[in-house]
Amino acid sequence: DGGITQSPKYLFRKEGQNVTLSCEQNLNHDAMYWYRQDPGQGLRLIYYSQIVNDFQKGDIAEGYSVSREKKESFPLTVTSAQKNPTAFYLCASTPGQGPWGEQFFGPGTRLTVL
């Protein structure tokens, strides 16, 4: 079955460590996205990539980095520069062309800083 997978489901990080969240899709979608979700807030865009080897900062990119070396993979690194990284992280993808706007989401990763 086609879809988006995220791993791990739960991740614990010590202060000062970098951690990488995995996102893989087998939908042959061109565009991929990373969102952060905090209690009482909607999803906020961290980074997005419209094609391989290209990505752009979203609204809250500080303290995060990404790469897009393969079409199906879009890993997110949470660096030690991110001051409050405890949150739920969602990866999404779209075909890049119609139907406009529908994003397919992965199951998410819950990151906790100890």
Added chain:
Amino acid sequence: AQTVTQSQPEMSVQEAETVTLSCTYDTSESNYYLFWYKQPPSRQMILVIRQEAYKQQNATENRFSVNFQKAAKSFSLKISDSQLGDTAMYFCAFIMNTGFQKLVFGTGTRLLVSP
């Protein structure tokens, strides 16, 4: 910048009843799309319904329908015959019909359906 506002943090409804979730948005664009996403306790985001701004007819998907008032910039979701499985966070979202598909989300409404 586009914004989406959901003024109801929490709502509750009994099984089989009807409930309406509110959403307003702000944009100067005329060509855009609106969505309602559902996030159940599993936290998997699921698309519930989509509305194209150029269409006057309100979208409907089984028990879910919208009331789209373009001039008022209002996009409410009506859930008929509520079921226990409808218990979830509901997010309203907006996207412009431009080259890049950037969704703008509201803060969500937590809906509890009780027996």
